[in-house]
Amino acid sequence: MLKFSSCNVLQCRFSGSNSPLSFGRCSPRIVSTSRLSMTPVQAVLSYHQQGGSTGSGSLADRLRWGGLTEDGLSYKEKFIIRCYEVGINKTATIVTIANFLQELGGNHAQSVGFSTDGFGTTPTMRKLHIIWVTARMHIEVYKYPAWSDMIEIETWCQNEGRIGTRRDWILKDVATGEVIGRATSKWVMMNKDTRQLQKVSDDVKEEYLVFCPREPRLAFPEKNSKSLKKIAKLVDPVQYSRLGLKPRRADIDMNQHVNNVTYIGWVLESIPEEIIHTHELQAITLDYRRECQQDDVVDSLTSPELVEATETVSVLQGTNGFATVATREDQPDCHQFLHLLRFSGDGQEINRGRTEWRKKPTR
Amino acid sequence: MVATAATSTFFPVISSPDSSGSKTKKLGNGSINLGGIPSKPSSSGRLQVKANAQAPPKINGTNVVTAPVEVSKNEDGVNSPPPRTVINQLPDWSMLLAAITTVFLAAEKQWTTLDWKPKRPDMLIDPFGIGRIVQDGLAFRQNFSIRSYEIGADRTASIETVMNHLQETALNHVRSAGMLGDGFGSTPEMFKKNLIWVVTRMQVEVDRYPTWGDVVQVDTWVSASGKNCMRRDWVIRDSKTGEILTRASSIWVMMNKVTRRLSKIPEEVRGEIEPYFMNSEPVVAEDSRKLVKLDDSSAKYVRKGLTPRWSDLDVNQHVNNVKYIGWILESAPLPILESHELSSVTLEYRRECGRDSVLQSLTAVSDHGAGNSMNLGEMECQHLLRLEDGSEVLRGRTRWRAKKPESSGDVAQIPPESA
Numbered sequence: 001m002l003k004f005s006s007c008n009v010l011q012c013r014f015s016g017s018n019s020p021l022s023f024g025r026c027s028p029r030i031v032s033t034s035r036l037s038m039t040p041v042q043a044v045l046s047y048h049q050q051g052g053s054t055g056s057g058s059l060a061d062r063l064r065w066g067g068l069t070e071d072g073l074s075y076k077e078k079f080i081i082r083c084y085e086v087g088i089n090k091t092a093t094i095v096t097i098a099n100f101l102q103e104l105g106g107n108h109a110q111s112v113g114f115s116t117d118g119f120g121t122t123p124t125m126r127k128l129h130i131i132w133v134t135a136r137m138h139i140e141v142y143k144y145p146a147w148s149d150m151i152e153i154e155t156w157c158q159n160e161g162r163i164g165t166r167r168d169w170i171l172k173d174v175a176t177g178e179v180i181g182r183a184t185s186k187w188v189m190m191n192k193d194t195r196q197l198q199k200v201s202d203d204v205k206e207e208y209l210v211f212c213p214r215e216p217r218l219a220f221p222e223k224n225s226k227s228l229k230k231i232a233k234l235v236d237p238v239q240y241s242r243l244g245l246k247p248r249r250a251d252i253d254m255n256q257h258v259n260n261v262t263y264i265g266w267v268l269e270s271i272p273e274e275i276i277h278t279h280e281l282q283a284i285t286l287d288y289r290r291e292c293q294q295d296d297v298v299d300s301l302t303s304p305e306l307v308e309a310t311e312t313v314s315v316l317q318g319t320n321g322f323a324t325v326a327t328r329e330d331q332p333d334c335h336q337f338l339h340l341l342r343f344s345g346d347g348q349e350i351n352r353g354r355t356e357w358r359k360k361p362t363r
Numbered sequence: 364m365v366a367t368a369a370t371s372t373f374f375p376v377i378s379s380p381d382s383s384g385s386k387t388k389k390l391g392n393g394s395i396n397l398g399g400i401p402s403k404p405s406s407s408g409r410l411q412v413k414a415n416a417q418a419p420p421k422i423n424g425t426n427v428v429t430a431p432v433e434v435s436k437n438e439d440g441v442n443s444p445p446p447r448t449v450i451n452q453l454p455d456w457s458m459l460l461a462a463i464t465t466v467f468l469a470a471e472k473q474w475t476t477l478d479w480k481p482k483r484p485d486m487l488i489d490p491f492g493i494g495r496i497v498q499d500g501l502a503f504r505q506n507f508s509i510r511s512y513e514i515g516a517d518r519t520a521s522i523e524t525v526m527n528h529l530q531e532t533a534l535n536h537v538r539s540a541g542m543l544g545d546g547f548g549s550t551p552e553m554f555k556k557n558l559i560w561v562v563t564r565m566q567v568e569v570d571r572y573p574t575w576g577d578v579v580q581v582d583t584w585v586s587a588s589g590k591n592c593m594r595r596d597w598v599i600r601d602s603k604t605g606e607i608l609t610r611a612s613s614i615w616v617m618m619n620k621v622t623r624r625l626s627k628i629p630e631e632v633r634g635e636i637e638p639y640f641m642n643s644e645p646v647v648a649e650d651s652r653k654l655v656k657l658d659d660s661s662a663k664y665v666r667k668g669l670t671p672r673w674s675d676l677d678v679n680q681h682v683n684n685v686k687y688i689g690w691i692l693e694s695a696p697l698p699i700l701e702s703h704e705l706s707s708v709t710l711e712y713r714r715e716c717g718r719d720s721v722l723q724s725l726t727a728v729s730d731h732g733a734g735n736s737m738n739l740g741e742m743e744c745q746h747l748l749r750l751e752d753g754s755e756v757l758r759g760r761t762r763w764r765a766k767k768p769e770s771s772g773d774v775a776q777i778p779p780e781s782a
Binding site for chain 1: 493510511512514515516518521523527530531534535576668672673674676677678680683685689692693700
């Protein structure tokens with residue numbers, strides 16, 4: 001614990017005094033890192049504190065309607081769907097939702113005092129030039145919100161194995177309280193300069209684990225959750241493709257590579273149009289393998305996934321007939337696809353994915 | 364004026380979220396709270412629209428958005444003697460909605476009488492962040508916090524983010540002022556005549572770009588522009604300091620959506636919209652220099668094969684206007700992008716495009732000393748977006764100023780084109 005006093009994370013100390021005013025003017029983003037459980041009143045106050053002139057943090061935090069939960073172990077934020085975030089279905093697009101998830105991850109990291117520059121890195125990571133990169137992303141949406149709906153998303157992170165960390169999200173409709181979506185992601189550390197993966201060192205683990213729930217808390221607690229399903233790699237010939245996709249300038253993020261969320265858009269590009277018009281995305285899983293830079297050119301490939309008892313590769317060989325898109329027996333109007341994004345030039349895999357589609361609800 | 368002008372999304376082209384189907388759904392799911400401010404402010408926002416669709420707006424000190432106050436909230440489906448025909452035309456459940464509107468508006472009325480003051484925590488007045496009518500009902504104000512994915516590689520909000528905020532506030536203004544007759548942003552009279560608003564011209568001047576976590580306050584209002592056009596202005600301020608970050612102005616014309624021909628503003632429509640006109644001076648001095656049409660010989664920088672993605676499309680499957688500025692920048696020379704920031708952009712919309720369009724983006728760098736007063740380090744570019752068959756989608760002009768010294772790099776020297 002002594003380690004923390006040297007880092008900029010610790011600025012307010014919860015002295016245990018009964019007077020909530022005793023911590024004076026702290027930025028609401030900074031939270032005590034003591035392992036002793038914080039009294040809920042003090043934790044809540046640290047979020048609501050006016051903060052005054054300590055920068056735009058306080059006003060921005062209130063406007064974000066986001067903050068750490070009472071136990072400090074997860075972060076919640078509300079979003080109102082804006083008109084330009086709505087797509088052809090008159091509901092928020094999966095790209096919008098993925099952006100929210102990413103935003104929340106960054107805000108959570110910032111609210112516990114990590115990297116005020118938006119990278120979500122701990123102080124030790126910054127010292128060692130290490131950044132987080134996504135390894136896998138799985139999102140399920142049960143009900144898409146419409147323009148000006150308000151949703152609340154909660155996120156938390158946990159250790160995952162030796163080299164990874166996991167971040168989970170739960171999305172709720174504020175008006176009804178119902179869960180409208182869930183998501184989980186796996187992250188690994190990479191050296192910014194060498195672009196090599198690194199194990200999560202103990203120093204870094206200590207820095208962030210204090211903010212994670214002690215007991216495993218999973219957005220997808222069920223066994224055999226789709227979020228754990230292995231994704232087969234597509235091989236030629238594939239059924240659908242969209243070639244020559246190029247990153248736009250807006251796709252490059254602060255880490256100087258193509259933003260995670262852009263890949264979701266690219267995967268959608270090779271889904272057959274009739275599916276896009278009649279169905280909505282129920283679940284998407286992406287395994288990230290390589291990163292993409294501004295000048296790369298990408299091919300997006302899709303094939304229907306055959307629903308078999310075994311987990312073998314599902315590929316439509318030859319010309320089986322376009323009409324026989326695979327469907328699950330229990331859900332006749334659902335479709336599943338496998339995806340591959342690869343470099344146009346050398347064919348190396350960028351990421352692979354899997355999507356599930358259900359018939360659009362009538363509105 | 365080209366007959367096929369770009370369909371706007373600054374005024375909503377999305378089918379109305381207030382369509383009766385969705386409203387019924389909201390009633391079913393939403394927790395309508397008669398006792399106080401509805402817990403779902405968005406549905407009350409919609410309620411405002413329908414209840415006021417025909418109500419003549421009042422100005423001069425009173426809130427424009429007036430609810431039919433004759434309605435008692437304890438009566439179910441029984442019409443109190445209604446002097447306004449609007450009540451008779453609405454279906455029965457509108458009584459409930461009107462009651463809620465009254466409650467919400469009464470609360471909001473207290474908020475709208477407060478003027479913006481520096482360093483005031485404005486947010487407390489707009490707890491739901493959906494914005495509100497200000498200034499005697501003629502302007503609309505909404506706050507936005509800048510999200511991480513709205514930031515460009517240089518850590519400041521992108522011009523697309525700025526323009527998205529302009530679009531959202533325009534839409535919310537229209538809706539909350541009761542001007543939303545249908546999904547095309549038409550008033551009820553316009554809808555009857557198949558008329559829609561179409562944006563033809565846009566000018567944005569950015570003094571400073573916000574960064575992640577900043578909160579900006581966007582004010583917007585409309586004015587008449589000539590005899591048959593409308594102008595919508597915006598001012599974006601830093602929420603905390605009041606410093607003006609951006610000013611923008613746009614010109615709209617009326618078009619018949621069936622014949623695609625431009626139309627004069629009919630008297631009935633004029634009666635509906637004139638009360639909303641602020642008729643102030645434009646916030647951006649009009650850049651009246653002609654926008655030239657580039658071609659392959661005059662444009663040094665060309666980017667071809669630009670295609671819309673699914674997330675670029677609005678509910679009418681047209682490309683959202685704001686995407687065009689991103690495409691323009693695709694062919695802007697990289698040295699300029701790296702060392703300069705966009706200080707102003709002027710756009711002329713010519714044509715809309717859809718999912719299957721393939722676009723080309725052309726850029727030429729203007730001569731510095733073209734007669735207009737530009738400071739040292741400023742650059743100017745001309746732009747064209749066109750389809751593969753050559754038809755124009757958009758013409759533009761951008762001005763760039765050198766970025767502040769903290770970012771790396773010297774000011775790039777781009778040899779000016781001969782126009």
